[in-house]
Amino acid sequence: MNFRFKNNLLKIMQNKNSNKIIIITGFSASGKDTLAKILNRKYGYNFVVLTTTRPIRDGESQRDPYNFIDKDEFINLISNNQLIEYKAYNTLYNNNPDTWYYGVELNEINDVDSYVLVRDIEALNGYKEKYGERVISFFIDADEKSRKLRCQIRGDFDETEWNRRLIDDNNKYPMNIIENTVNCIIDETNLDKIIDVMLNVIKIYS
Numbered sequence: 001m002n003f004r005f006k007n008n009l010l011k012i013m014q015n016k017n018s019n020k021i022i023i024i025t026g027f028s029a030s031g032k033d034t035l036a037k038i039l040n041r042k043y044g045y046n047f048v049v050l051t052t053t054r055p056i057r058d059g060e061s062q063r064d065p066y067n068f069i070d071k072d073e074f075i076n077l078i079s080n081n082q083l084i085e086y087k088a089y090n091t092l093y094n095n096n097p098d099t100w101y102y103g104v105e106l107n108e109i110n111d112v113d114s115y116v117l118v119r120d121i122e123a124l125n126g127y128k129e130k131y132g133e134r135v136i137s138f139f140i141d142a143d144e145k146s147r148k149l150r151c152q153i154r155g156d157f158d159e160t161e162w163n164r165r166l167i168d169d170n171n172k173y174p175m176n177i178i179e180n181t182v183n184c185i186i187d188e189t190n191l192d193k194i195i196d197v198m199l200n201v202i203k204i205y206s
Helices: 009-014 032-043 071-079 121-134 144-153 159-172 175-179 191-205
Strands: 002-005 021-026 050-052 066-068 083-093 096-105 115-118 135-140 184-187
Touching: 021 032, 021 121, 032 115, 032 135, 032 191, 071 083, 071 096, 083 121, 083 159, 121 135, 135 191, 144 159, 184 191
Parallel strands: 021 115, 021 135, 050 066, 135 184
Antiparallel strands: 002 184, 050 096, 083 096
16 A cells, blocks of 8 residues: 655644545545545544435435435526535436536535545645645545446446546546645555545544
8 A cells, every 4th residue: 555645744734723624536436435434423524415416326315425406406506606616527327418416515614613525636626725724635546446346336337437437537637636736645445444544644633
């Protein structure tokens, strides 16, 4: 396992406080949501719930892991400036074209509590700009074979959609951008080992 700190982490550690925003980013099916749940359930970081229009999957429920709404409701949130940030993804669902929206509502984050959320690099930059040194970011650099297997185990695997996500990952996450954006890169697929590294790093800030 390899991990490395980026972007003047020591300076951030010297300015630590108790209301950090932990942002986990990485390739599709790299275990980001599982890591966020560990930080929420064991270490008290509030789990920022994203709002989405994507279909709910077996085993999911409202606000676990998303706030599920329809497209009309999401467009209404945009129109009324009720989102911190949002994105639209063109996808194939059951081989039919669709657009899924994801975003974070303003009332999900306050000024005093600590949070954990899963976002991509572009969204991460928005949080860094808005919240500054409150934000501590991790990139999970898991290999493709392990990620595909994890996705297949979920039970809703679609080869066409998986191939689209691989292309999207490569476009969104060139290594030079990753290294210039996140605070810590973890090159590992074993979630237990990733959790150990993350928890040790987070203790520095707590």
